[in-house]
Amino acid sequence: MPINITMPALSPTMEEGNLAKWLVKEGDKVKSGDVIAEIETDKATMEVEAVDEGTVAKIVVPAGTEGVKVNALIAVLAADGEDVAAAAKGGNGAAAPAPAEKKEEPAPAPAAASAPAPVAAQPVAAASQATKTESGSRVFSSPLARRLAKDAGIDLSAIAGSGPHGRVIKKDVESAVAGGGVKPSAAPAAGVAAPVAAPLAKGMSEDAVLKLFEPGSYELVPHDGMRKTIAKRLVESKQTIPHFYVSVDCELDALLALRAQLNAASPERDGKPVYKLSVNDMVIKALALALRDVPDANVSWTDSNMVKHKHADVGVAVSIPGGLITPIVRQAELKSLSAISNEMKDLGKRAKDRKLKPEEYQGGTTAVSNMGMMGVKDFAAVVNPPHATILAVGAGEERVVVKNKQMVIATVMTVTLSTDHRCVDGALGAELLGAFKRYIENPMGMLV
Numbered sequence: 427m428p429i430n431i432t433m434p435a436l437s438p439t440m441e442e443g444n445l446a447k448w449l450v451k452e453g454d455k456v457k458s459g460d461v462i463a464e465i466e467t468d469k470a471t472m473e474v475e476a477v478d479e480g481t482v483a484k485i486v487v488p489a490g491t492e493g494v495k496v497n498a499l500i501a502v503l504a505a506d507g508e509d510v511a512a513a514a515k516g517g518n519g520a521a522a523p524a525p526a527e528k529k530e531e532p533a534p535a536p537a538a539a540s541a542p543a544p545v546a547a548q549p550v551a552a553a554s555q556a557t558k559t560e561s562g563s564r565v566f567s568s569p570l571a572r573r574l575a576k577d578a579g580i581d582l583s584a585i586a587g588s589g590p591h592g593r594v595i596k597k598d599v600e601s602a603v604a605g606g607g608v609k610p611s612a613a614p615a616a617g618v619a620a621p622v623a624a625p626l627a628k629g630m631s632e633d634a635v636l637k638l639f640e641p642g643s644y645e646l647v648p649h650d651g652m653r654k655t656i657a658k659r660l661v662e663s664k665q666t667i668p669h670f671y672v673s674v675d676c677e678l679d680a681l682l683a684l685r686a687q688l689n690a691a692s693p694e695r696d697g698k699p700v701y702k703l704s705v706n707d708m709v710i711k712a713l714a715l716a717l718r719d720v721p722d723a724n725v726s727w728t729d730s731n732m733v734k735h736k737h738a739d740v741g742v743a744v745s746i747p748g749g750l751i752t753p754i755v756r757q758a759e760l761k762s763l764s765a766i767s768n769e770m771k772d773l774g775k776r777a778k779d780r781k782l783k784p785e786e787y788q789g790g791t792t793a794v795s796n797m798g799m800m801g802v803k804d805f806a807a808v809v810n811p812p813h814a815t816i817l818a819v820g821a822g823e824e825r826v827v828v829k830n831k832q833m834v835i836a837t838v839m840t841v842t843l844s845t846d847h848r849c850v851d852g853a854l855g856a857e858l859l860g861a862f863k864r865y866i867e868n869p870m871g872m873l874v
Contacts, residue, residue, distance in 0.1 A: 468651035508705035567594035701764035714738035714758035741793035
């Protein structure tokens with residue numbers, strides 16, 4: 427029977443995306459794992475793979491379409507040996523959710539057995555879709571595995587997944603059907619209901635805003651996916667996280683001298699330095715080491731537990747057209763300054779090209795936002811969950827300081843730590859910032 431290819435979820439929070447490009451055309455044969463399309467999300471452009479083998483019978487959503495809802499029908503695949511023309515007609519019978527700009531229709535009734543079964547295209551290096559069981563737990567599985575399990579009448583939660591992160595894949599379901607690979611059902615844990623956030627205060631309507639300005643004195647630019655996501659997450663952060671701020675001044679002269687010395691000593695490869703350290707590279711390393719020294723601040727909040735992280739995964743805010751993205755330097759406390767520098771150059775370039783993989787910008791345990799290169803003296807950043815901290819870095823500038831009862835000139839940088847007060851109290855935040863300051867002002871400690 428014909429197989430519907432639907433818009434995949436490239437991340438756990440994705441609700442819609444843009445179908446940027448088709449890499450196949452009607453009549454092309456594809457096999458499982460072939461890259462068939464490029465999808466633009468709010469953060470990146472991702473390739474998606476075919477899950478099944480067959481022939482592309484019909485492309486339903488043309489390239490360049492924006493606001494395509496997750497699970498919307500985008501193409502129809504004819505299985506091997508199936509009539510392509512008949513498959514294309516059969517695929518038309520499957521209802522697809524409307525694009526974002528249109529009002530969504532109610533969910534269709536379950537299709538008859540003869541209707542084509544929707545199969546989401548598989549995102550490359552993306553999180554699997556999750557199915558909720560009756561107990562409320564989430565079972566990560568591939569679209570094909572879900573279809574096979576449904577046809578066989580098998581509960582996905584009873585299957586031991588062998589895919590990445592325990593994901594249930596096709597062969598797991600086939601093994602279960604054959605009589606093996608089914609794990610005992612665990613008794614449902616007594617869960618504690620998460621508190622419901624207070625309703626948002628409503629802002630001014632668009633009509634109310636536009637009435638304040640003369641007609642013709644403005645133009646309307648629709649929000650893209652990135653801007654909508656940034657707005658949603660930051661409002662959620664300020665509404666649900668009690669922010670606490672602590673600031674400190676750091677002298678940079680020793681760090682700048684060490685940086686110059688290290689850069690001058692860099693070997694060359696193909697006529698170029700192997701590394702070129704920036705102040706931000708050293709800030710990343712200093713924050714990672716500070717979190718290693720103050721592990722109680724390297725945490726995330728959940729309603730029932732404090733998540734204590736074993737490594738410092740430092741996200742770094744990168745400005746890109748239309749917004750920003752935060753690629754992550756994993757286990758930064760274990761990496762050399764040159765490794766951090768080269769990794770950030772690669773991540774920064776691919777971030778601006780929107781070529782980051784989801785795992786390269788999702789998660790992390792803290793973040794750095796550096797506006798010093800823009801001349802900003804000091805500011806406070808917004809905590810981005812699941813982080814409990816974010817460090818806002820201002821510009822280094824010459825200031826008069828007192829040393830040994832003498833006024834001298836020093837290069838000073840102001841940093842502000844924003845914390846989630848639910849898990850990082852004032853004293854703990856001050857301890858973390860004090861450790862960071864020590865590494866910045868005594869940078870040789872970052873080399874040993």
